[in-house]
Amino acid sequence: TGLSRPQRILKAVQKNAKKGDPQSVIAAIDHYCRHKEWAMNVGDDKGLILDSVVMEVNPSSALELGTYCGYSTVRIARLLPAGSTLITVEFNPHCAVIARQIIAYAGLQDKVKLMEGPSGDLIPKIKEQFGITSFDFVFLDHWKDRYVPDTKLLEECGLLRKGSVLLADNVICPGAPEYLEYVRNNPRYETRYFPSNLEYTKVEDGLEKSVFLG
Numbered sequence: 557t558g559l560s561r562p563q564r565i566l567k568a569v570q571k572n573a574k575k576g577d578p579q580s581v582i583a584a585i586d587h588y589c590r591h592k593e594w595a596m597n598v599g600d601d602k603g604l605i606l607d608s609v610v611m612e613v614n615p616s617s618a619l620e621l622g623t624y625c626g627y628s629t630v631r632i633a634r635l636l637p638a639g640s641t642l643i644t645v646e647f648n649p650h651c652a653v654i655a656r657q658i659i660a661y662a663g664l665q666d667k668v669k670l671m672e673g674p675s676g677d678l679i680p681k682i683k684e685q686f687g688i689t690s691f692d693f694v695f696l697d698h699w700k701d702r703y704v705p706d707t708k709l710l711e712e713c714g715l716l717r718k719g720s721v722l723l724a725d726n727v728i729c730p731g732a733p734e735y736l737e738y739v740r741n742n743p744r745y746e747t748r749y750f751p752s753n754l755e756y757t758k759v760e761d762g763l764e765k766s767v768f769l770g
């Protein structure tokens with residue numbers, strides 16, 4: 557059979573982006589997914605909101621749940637200060653192998669640690685494995701029914717501190733209703749919705765930014 561969608565996205569990067577230039581990698585994926593073949597990257601419109609929150613937080617330690625092809629991994633890692641680390645979690649080995657190549661093509665492999673496996677199993681291992689005490693920033697973009705259990709797990713594992721910022725993709729489309737219920741009715745979070753559109757479409761979607769109050 558032919559190439560998979562992640563493989564076609566990697567090919568578009570190798571063909572159209574400049575090695576070591578994260579912005580050109582982002583532009584190559586956005587162009588391919590807008591004009592050739594849709595894919596579930598956070599995309600350029602919501603990506604600008606992601607960028608602004610990452611720049612505001614300026615995290616030393618960041619976590620991404622759901623790497624997919626590494627598009628948002630590149631978006632986040634390119635903005636991290638020197639010496640910072642982004643841990644990204646992906647359980648599909650085929651996606652992981654593509655994401656590693658896209659992250660390396662952007663020249664960001666020294667800032668990113670990709671953990672292969674299910675978030676529910678890996679989150680409890682992060683402290684011991686990476687010596688991380690807590691995350692300044694977390695981007696949730698994996699299966700939408702995992703947002704609540706993994707947020708609770710991050711709390712239980714002591715990986716959130718007063719001021720940690722959670723940013724969740726797709727809270728409108730495909731939707732994460734339980735997650736919105738959880739953070740909006742929880743005195744331990746200060747939460748705000750950033751309206752936008754589903755990647756590469758005119759469909760309404762947005763990001764929910766939630767600050768953990770400790």
Ligand SMILES: O=C(NC/C=C/[C@H]1O[C@@H](n2cnc3cncnc32)[C@H](O)[C@@H]1O)c1cc([N+](=O)[O-])cc(O)c1O
Pocket residue numbers: 596597598621622623624625645646647648651673674675676697698699700702725726729730754755
């Ligand atoms: O379904 C969506 N995202 C799910 C993302 C899934 C990605 O995260 C991994 N994953 C999942 N649970 C995991 C647990 N642990 C590790 N990796 C995990 C999956 O292997 C996949 O690579 C989605 C759908 C649309 N859409 O319009 O339909 C738009 C979007 O922006 C989306 O993000």
Ligand SMILES: [Mg+2]
Pocket residue numbers: 596597598697725726
């Ligand atoms: Mg998404």
